[in-house]
Every structure is written in structure tokens, then in C-alpha cells.
Amino acid sequence: MSAPAPLAVTETVGKPERPRPFSSQNLARTIAGGYLPLIVATLIVVLPLLWMVLSSFKTPGEIVTTDLKVLPESVNLDNYSTAMTTVPFGRFFLNSAIVTAVGAAVKVTLAIMTAYALVFVRFPFKNVVFILILVALMVPPQVAILPNYVLIAGIGGKNTLWGIILPGLGTAFGTFLLRQHFMTLPASILEAAEIDGAGHWKRLWQIVVPVSVPSIATVALVTIVSEWNDYIWPLIITDRPEVMTLPVGLTLLQNSEGGTGSWGILMAGAVLVIVPVLVVFAMLQRYIVAGLTQGSVTG
């Protein structure tokens, strides 16, 4: 008796109150409440980057002017060629590619191995090891630059690519993220493999890694991006252009192109550093974003 009554009430009251989906009132509310903040947030991000790209095509005359010219008169690549000839940009690009590829490959491999050991291999002090990794996660690498500089310079690593790569190879971040993922794998798939006589090495590479491709891709992409952008360490350990990475080389460009007319050249340099990452991010952002948010939910 009492159950049907409220139902009837909500039906009669609910219907007239809800505006039709395309009523002007509803549209206005959707735009103001839903779209406007989205558009503003997106523009705040996109406009400076667009400005960088547009300015990189401008002549000094189009930049050194008090009335703003939004679009360059032509797609002028002079700034790029000036940037390339002022400093060895091709060399920087190659160095960055080598440092990123080697560094990321080693880091991801080490992260996979350590995370597997932490989750699937019996070891008496596992928790201690895990806590040490968690604490390492909280130590900013910047605090370590002076002692690492003294060590690496002392063993002849200054102005070498291995000197740039080596101190960053240990990975607490990747280990932590992959450990969290490996913990969620069903024990049954590994038990089956164990019964079949597969050793740890085989179980790691033939079962755990193939089913964890998205998580590993996440760690790999985050690692690649941070290696590519890494600045303070390559800045300190190199002072010769032949071994500089892109961000350090960009500083060199900034120092050699001091005048206000050179903004176009510096924007061209910024494009060369930023756009590769933007392209990778646009294609694979799901992994990168998912990885960073995954860490937050589980951590």
C-alpha cells in the first residue's frame, strides 16, 4: 500500500521539472557549467604552446614589434637553421636519444626484475627491501647531485654519455609501480607454471611480463619522458657541446643568443625539445596518465 504511492509522486513531480534535453535553458546551463570551464582550462594550456610554434616561424621583425602579430607572414624556417648552426643541435638530439633509449631500457628491465623478486620470490627481508625502495622514492635526486658529481667526475665520467646515464639507472619509481601491479596478478597462473616446472626466470619473462604489458608500457613511457627532460644532472656533468643533451643544449643556445630579436630562434629550440614529447604523449597518453594516477590510487 505505501510502496506504490511514492513512486507515483516522483513520476508526476519529476516530469515537469526536468527540462527537455535540447531546451535553450538546458543548453545554456550545459555550456556554462560543463563546457566553459573545460574550454578555459584547455586554452590556458594550448595557447602558450601554440604561441611557441607560431613564434618559431617569425622573423625578428615580426617579433620585435609593439603591436602583436599573431600569425607569421610565412612559414619561415630561418630560426630553425640558425638554431642548428649556432649550436650542434643534431648532436644534442642524438645524445638525448641515446641517453633516453639506453637509460630507459635498463631502468625498465631493472624495475621488472626487482618487482618480480619482491612479489614472487621468497626472501626473509623483503619488507625491509621494500621500505628502502619506498624511502628512496622520497629522496629528491637533486639532493644527491654534489656527491654523485664528485663520484662520477672522480672515475672519469665527466663529459661522457655513460656519466650522464649511470647515476639515474637505479629505479625506485618503476619498481614500486610494477610491484603494485604484480600484486594484483592472480596467483593461479603462476602456480600452474610452477607445477609445469617453469623456473623463476621463465615465469618472469613468459608469464608475468606478457600479462603486464600495459603496466610496463606505463613505466617505460614515464621513464622515457623523464630521461628526455632530465636537466640538472646532464647540466652539471657536461660542459662540452659534443656530449650535451637537448635541454642542456637549449641552455647553451639561450646563452649564445642573448638579444631580444632571438626569441624566434629560442622558440625553434623549444619546439625541438617539446614537440617530440608532445607527439609521444598524444599517441600514448592513456598509458602515461593511467600510470601516474594508478600510483596515486594504490599508493
Added chain:
Amino acid sequence: MSETTKARRRSASSTSQPERKRPRFSGRTRRDFLVFLALALPNLILIAVFTYRPLFANIQYSFLDWTLGSKTARYIGFENYATFFGSDDAPRVLGTTAVFTVLTVGVSMVLGLLVALALNAKVRGTTFARSAVFAPYVLSGVGVGLVWMFIFDPGYGALAWFLRSIGIASPQWFNEPPLALTMVIIVYVWKNLGYCAIVYLAGLQSLPADVMEAAALDGAGAGRRFLSISLPLLSPTTFFLLITTILSSLQAFDLIRIMTPLGSGTSTLIYEAYMQAFGSYNRAGYSAAISVVLFAILLVVTVVQIRFVERKVHYA
């Protein structure tokens, strides 16, 4: 427990091997021990050498009067610390660090939450907006710094043009220390906001829908639901973000180095430590002392926060 049953099952299936000949797991334990070390040791050694060792090395260096590159150093006890805290350096550097950290963390988190609410709206186009908002977080600080230096350029920058068009002369962002700090904070927030937004968005999307619906049926408006349900339920996310953003603000280097190379007005602890050792002074001992101060602050903040987070997580 499950290891035992597994092992038993395996030995039961392999009939060729008699049960009692197999040693009571000791061989297996030793093998696992070695497997663990083989897999984890390379990484652990690297972490020990390049993450942990520097913490102790910094303490050791901080007691030295040592010019970087020099073969000799003199033990001077706590003199580096006395110099730092006794001079103008401490209030200047600690003050800059505090202002930079509090403002970047506070503004990023508040704006991040607002952007997350916008991204959580049930409208089309959120996927693109989500990627766009997050993008600056993955870009090179050096590149981003240069782009914004051009925008802030008082002569020919886009901001100067905008200010002129509304009748205001552009401030001299690069010459006045407080303005330089403001500028770096703005750019830092621009670059890191997306991280807070996306983490908050994940938090918002994991909120229990039934609780929200129940509250809505009980007549709670959107504002009330946000303050009384979403915000408290988001507290683990908020504390996670607090930790990570404080840690990354205290590490902020790239933007400061590019936008204000001399560090006038923007010399935070990390930048001062860099400048003292690798700027023009080569004062390695003094730089190490500043790094130790920074690390002590990080340690205190982290310990306090971990305790706080634990309580909050239990509650939520």
C-alpha cells in the same frame, strides 16, 4: 602455507622422486634467496650508491671547508651551518623556499581540484581536455621556461602586449626579485596543475555513486554534496597530493635555472645548493650543508605526513 601445499602437490605429482629425499625446503629457500639477489641486487646497489650514499656523503662534506675540484679540504665542524644560519642566507633562502612551496602546492591543489570537477562533467570533449590539461606536466622544464620567458618579456612578450592594450605597463618581471618569484610560481603551477587535476579526477571517479545518489535524493544540493561527501572522501587523495607536490616543489630546479639563472628572488634551498657548488663559488662544503638542511626538512615533512596519512586512510 600455500607454498607448502604447492610444494607438496608438486612432489606428489612427480613420482620418480621419493618424498623424504627432498630436503625440507632448505635447498629451495637457498635457491630463492639467490634468485632474489640476482634479480634485485643490481637495482638495489644502484639505489644504494646513487640515492642513499649521497645522503651520508652530504653530511660528511658539510663539515668541510672544501672548494669543489680541490684535492684538499679542511675539517671545520659545524662552521658551514653556523655561516648559513648566522648570515642573511638562511632567512632569504628559507623564506623563498617557504613562499614558493606553499604557493605552488596550495594553488596547484585548489586549481587542480576545480579543473578535476570541470573534467568530471558529463559532457563531450572531456577526453581531449583531460589530455591537454595534463600535457605540460610531461614537457621539458627548459622548453616550457623559455616559452614563458618570451610571454613574460616586458618589451615584446604577449603578456606585455595584453597589458598595454588595457593600459597597463608591463612589470619588469626579470629585474625585481619578488616579481621574478611570482613569475616562476605562475609557470610552475601552469606546468604541474594537470597532475593534481588528473589525480583528483581519478579520486572523484572512484567515489561511490550510490552514496552521492542517496544524498541527492535526500535533498542535498551539488555544493553540499561536494563539501560533505566528496571532499572528506577525497582526503586520501588530498594527502597523497600534498606529499607528492611538496616533494616536487622542493625539488623544482629547471624553471628556476632557465628563467632566473642568477636566482635573485628565486633562490630556494635546492637552487642555493646548486649555485654554491656549481655556480661561481665552488663552495662544496657549504652547498652540502644546505642540502642537508633541505633533506632534514623533507624528512620532517615526510614523517609528519605519513603519520597523518595513516590516520586518514584508516578513517576513510
